[in-house]
Amino acid sequence: MTDGEASKAHCSAALDQEYKDEVQCFQVHQTFIIPLNHENPETGLMTTLQFRAGKHLDEVYDLLLTEGEPTNFREAAGKGVWEQAMKEEIASIERNNTWKLAELPAGHRPIGLKLVAKGYIQKHGVDYDEVFAPVARLETVRLVLAISAQKGWFVHHLDVKTAFLHGDLNEEVFVEQPQGFEKKGCEGKVYKLNKALYGLKQAPQAWNIKLDGVLKENGFKRCKLEQAVYTKQTKENLTILVIYVDDLLVTGSSIEEITQFKTQMKLRFEMSDLGLLSYYLGLEVKQEETGIKIAQSNYARKVLKMAGLDDCNPAKFPMELGSNLLRKMEARGQVLLNTER
Numbered sequence: 001m002t003d004g005e006a007s008k009a010h011c012s013a014a015l016d017q018e019y020k021d022e023v024q025c026f027q028v029h030q031t032f033i034i035p036l037n038h039e040n041p042e043t044g045l046m047t048t049l050q051f052r053a054g055k056h057l058d059e060v061y062d063l064l065l066t067e068g069e070p071t072n073f074r075e076a077a078g079k080g081v082w083e084q085a086m087k088e089e090i091a092s093i094e095r096n097n098t099w100k101l102a103e104l105p106a107g108h109r110p111i112g113l114k115l116v117a118k119g120y121i122q123k124h125g126v127d128y129d130e131v132f133a134p135v136a137r138l139e140t141v142r143l144v145l146a147i148s149a150q151k152g153w154f155v156h157h158l159d160v161k162t163a164f165l166h167g168d169l170n171e172e173v174f175v176e177q178p179q180g181f182e183k184k185g186c187e188g189k190v191y192k193l194n195k196a197l198y199g200l201k202q203a204p205q206a207w208n209i210k211l212d213g214v215l216k217e218n219g220f221k222r223c224k225l226e227q228a229v230y231t232k233q234t235k236e237n238l239t240i241l242v243i244y245v246d247d248l249l250v251t252g253s254s255i256e257e258i259t260q261f262k263t264q265m266k267l268r269f270e271m272s273d274l275g276l277l278s279y280y281l282g283l284e285v286k287q288e289e290t291g292i293k294i295a296q297s298n299y300a301r302k303v304l305k306m307a308g309l310d311d312c313n314p315a316k317f318p319m320e321l322g323s324n325l326l327r328k329m330e331a332r333g334q335v336l337l338n339t340e341r
Contacts (some may be wrong), residue, residue, distance in 0.1 A: 172192070
């Protein structure tokens with residue numbers, strides 16, 4: 001066996017073990033995370049792959065056993081899972097009326113396309129203007145969870161599919177036809193975008209404006225201090241909504257109001273109802289009649305494993321027993337004055 005074959009076999013064995021270890025986590029938290037044993041030279045961070053719920057575990061496993069993610073159409077072509085994913089993305093774009101074939105007007109330059117637009121070649125003031133879109137801070141999420149626990153409410157989780165494709169554009173943007181999906185007989189034409197596309201700099205803001213309009217139509221008011229939070233107040237009930245890009249957290253005093261909200265949103269967007277919130281932005285959330293518990297135990301285990309400390313012994317205190325901090329500080333010349341101790 002050559003060194004390359006041995007390395008590939010070792011990688012496959014490691015991924016196989018990760019697959020077995022993570023099955024239960026995926027089923028509970030709807031997220032599947034695999035740490036890969038190589039470092040990003042730019043950031044110095046270990047690489048991980050993360051998949052959201054809705055993808056069958058066997059398909060995820062097939063993706064992981066390929067020799068890395070394909071970087072272009074030629075590498076992805078002929079590989080069943082990747083090719084199917086590309087077809088589904090194109091179908092979603094066309095179903096949403098995101099673009100239409102057109103002749104490229106004189107003086108315009110089309111933006112390249114790899115199923116997401118090459119936003120890095122866009123010019124400010126020509127292809128886009130404003131780009132800001134608010135998202136909820138983690139402190140806000142924790143506060144809403146605390147309010148829900150105190151009130152005895154349950155927090156529900158919704159995910160908007162292909163959210164950025166719903167945003168309307170104010171600018172004229174033209175993109176090239178994606179490689180491998182050129183329209184027969186129209187190879188010389190480009191697509192004129194009716195709506196935003198992933199990769200465009202203005203896509204997040206366009207989606208947020210669209211969502212803001214839909215929520216206000218349904219009686220929600222935007223919080224002045226935290227613009228990613230909306231509330232709907234009636235005589236009897238209060239509904240609170242938290243937004244993080246395409247993830248929506250909704251809670252309130254009436255399950256009927258929440259159910260009605262879900263129905264209204266599904267009429268406007270293609271959405272996944274993930275039920276009660278269980279995993280969000282790295283937080284593991286357990287909701288019970290007695291309260292709401294949040295933890296990051298899975299993240300902590302991942303950090304330990306990536307650092308090679310997954311077999312270390314647990315400690316009850318965050319420092320060694322009997323440690324004399326003052327003596328150590330004196331040795332380093334860091335003695336504090338009495339008023340600073």
